[in-house]
Amino acid sequence: MKIGVVSDTHLSRSAASLPRALTEEFSQVDIILHLGDWVAMEIYDMLSQLAPVEGIAGNNDGYDIIQRFGERKIVTLEGMRIGMVHGHAPYSRKGTDGNALLAFEGQDVDCILFGHSHQPLMRRENGILLFNPGSPTDKRREKQYSFGLMDITDGKITARHVFYDSKA
Template sequence: MKKILIIADTHMPKKGISLPEQLISVLKKGVDLIIHAGDWSEKSVYEELSLYAPVYGVRGNVEKDEWAKQLPDKEVLQAEQIKIAIVHGHLGKGRTTPDRAYQSCMKDKPDVIIFGHSHIPFMEKRDEITIFNPGSPTDKRRQKKFSYGILTTTSNDFELKHYYFT
């Protein structure tokens, strides 16, 4: 069993000087992996998250420095028997962010697609693929609360859940 923290759109330090206490609490309790679906803004976010667990993530549309060039536009990884695709959601074809994320990962045949970009928590199942946006823990925009996600895997199944805080 693996516990995976899912975040996106941290936009730090512009939208948050540090990771919120709610997120730090989850990290201190322990996670096996961390997924960041882009718009980190600075490498310091990666460095801080790396203190807690291995970090996987993609480039968003705000990363402009040299570090960002090392980040892929799409990452595909395996956790237990669950295949996870990660994109930011700003590239590709489709009218909406979930549509672009779905279209850009279909050929990878994942079980789960993690995306960001819209800052809107989202979960939907399409053709046996779960599409998930954790929202943002630091930049809620017009959402009522900040949010993140937790993916818990077992040998052949998974559970995805949003967590909200003010």
């Protein structure tokens, strides 16, 4: 199974489109997981034209997005339990990855996906894959925009970042 992972799109209703690099890759995935800060439900509509979409809300999302997706969840794909949280809460004093770990403390997950910092990250802790795709539209201090791709094959999850220079 091929999974598109995105966070922090921060696109308003007036946004013309998602970046071409993202839409080209996500048109080839089985499912898209959005980790919050959509900002507008229209982003869901844009993504769902490419593949089925699951997500959670972030700290910049309104009531409609929070009601639709919730703020934390575990999805099971190909037998793998994937925790999804934006990363701003619960506050751990250990950065967004620490917040994400705290959000699923004591729960059986194979992978934790989170966003919020706009900083791509991939590492394993205690056998759990921690993955932040960065942002496809707001790179902040990063050199490039980014999103993520994951594969689940034979009970194993692999992930990688896709980096690019233009958000057009």
